Amino acid sequence: MKILKQRILEDGMLLPGNILKVDSFINHMVDPLLFMELAQEFKRIFGDKEIDKIVTMEVSGIAPAFACGVVFEKPVLFAKKTVSKTLGDDVFKTKVHSYTKKTNYDVMISKELLNEGEKVLIIDDFLAKGKALRGLIDLCEQAKVDIEGIGVLIEKSFQGGGKSIKDMGYEVHSLAKIKAFENGEIIFE
Amino acid sequence: MKILKQRILEDGMLLPGNILKVDSFINHMVDPLLFMELAQEFKRIFGDKEIDKIVTMEVSGIAPAFACGVVFEKPVLFAKKTVSKTLGDDVFKTKVHSYTKKTNYDVMISKELLNEGEKVLIIDDFLAKGKALRGLIDLCEQAKVDIEGIGVLIEKSFQGGGKSIKDMGYEVHSLAKIKAFENGEIIFE
Numbered sequence: 433m434k435i436l437k438q439r440i441l442e443d444g445m446l447l448p449g450n451i452l453k454v455d456s457f458i459n460h461m462v463d464p465l466l467f468m469e470l471a472q473e474f475k476r477i478f479g480d481k482e483i484d485k486i487v488t489m490e491v492s493g494i495a496p497a498f499a500c501g502v503v504f505e506k507p508v509l510f511a512k513k514t515v516s517k518t519l520g521d522d523v524f525k526t527k528v529h530s531y532t533k534k535t536n537y538d539v540m541i542s543k544e545l546l547n548e549g550e551k552v553l554i555i556d557d558f559l560a561k562g563k564a565l566r567g568l569i570d571l572c573e574q575a576k577v578d579i580e581g582i583g584v585l586i587e588k589s590f591q592g593g594g595k596s597i598k599d600m601g602y603e604v605h606s607l608a609k610i611k612a613f614e615n616g617e618i619i620f621e
Numbered sequence: 622m623k624i625l626k627q628r629i630l631e632d633g634m635l636l637p638g639n640i641l642k643v644d645s646f647i648n649h650m651v652d653p654l655l656f657m658e659l660a661q662e663f664k665r666i667f668g669d670k671e672i673d674k675i676v677t678m679e680v681s682g683i684a685p686a687f688a689c690g691v692v693f694e695k696p697v698l699f700a701k702k703t704v705s706k707t708l709g710d711d712v713f714k715t716k717v718h719s720y721t722k723k724t725n726y727d728v729m730i731s732k733e734l735l736n737e738g739e740k741v742l743i744i745d746d747f748l749a750k751g752k753a754l755r756g757l758i759d760l761c762e763q764a765k766v767d768i769e770g771i772g773v774l775i776e777k778s779f780q781g782g783g784k785s786i787k788d789m790g791y792e793v794h795s796l797a798k799i800k801a802f803e804n805g806e807i808i809f810e
Binding site: 447449451453454455456457459460461462463464465467468485490491494495498499501502505506507508509510512514515516517518519533541542544545 | 636638640642643644645646648649650651652653654656657674679680683684687688690691694695696697698699701703704705706707708722730731733734
């Protein structure tokens, strides 16, 4: 999607280790009007599907998923990384590895909020090796919901996560696909 | 605000220790259309002010702040609780105590994203003793920005945080103010 690619070129920054820093409009500060346009694009892509819920993972999935929630007029459920008094023990739980943070962490969804047979659209900000998305898919599979589609803002396709998730049989659409970082340049597919 | 109070009465649940569980529409799953209405109410309250940025704290501040960002057409900056490779060291930092999680944690904002003299609106989901909000205020004061107002979805006014922040000289508006929990009932002001 052109506006997202342009914004990545203008405001993104490459850090060592194939990390794309987009803190100024996606991961730390967000541009709500851009996100609403991206959500309209997801509506164009997935609009023919019946969706009951948008599912994402805290933290940086919340804003793009919320924008989709506004456009699809559906609730937005975010998998949680921290135990809280309100969450309780009755949860679907799985483990995710973070490459940027070099740690494993649990992600959880309350069993009360995801019901067998519901049709969900998964939205996330990044897709690299696919660990976070596979965590979300695992939670959805535990809940026996139908994953109608997966929408991602930025995919680093050279890291293989997108292909591996498509190979699992899921429909994945990324609004900006990066095929390489070459000499400090971002090369889109 | 009537629709928020009604929703709290319908879907909120009281847990031991004066904890109000609103996981089904605020803290774990969110209702985007409700949040857009709440953001319109914040626009009605703070609309006469010049605002450059909406500031909030991850995790559950993001959705209400994002909704305000759409309505005010301004960027949304969320203070982060975890260090990441993209955040770097050049941050405003302060410490916050969480009553629900019984821990202290750092919250940080990149110095690149909050600039002296900017006018900000702080948005958060809950105001109880005010520890999280005071953390946000501290970060804003370090950055020397002007806090034009503070908007909160749910204030538990009997815990004193709202009064203490007003006593600091800030304008605080809460869309639902709870003055007591009595015999398992939620009593609004």
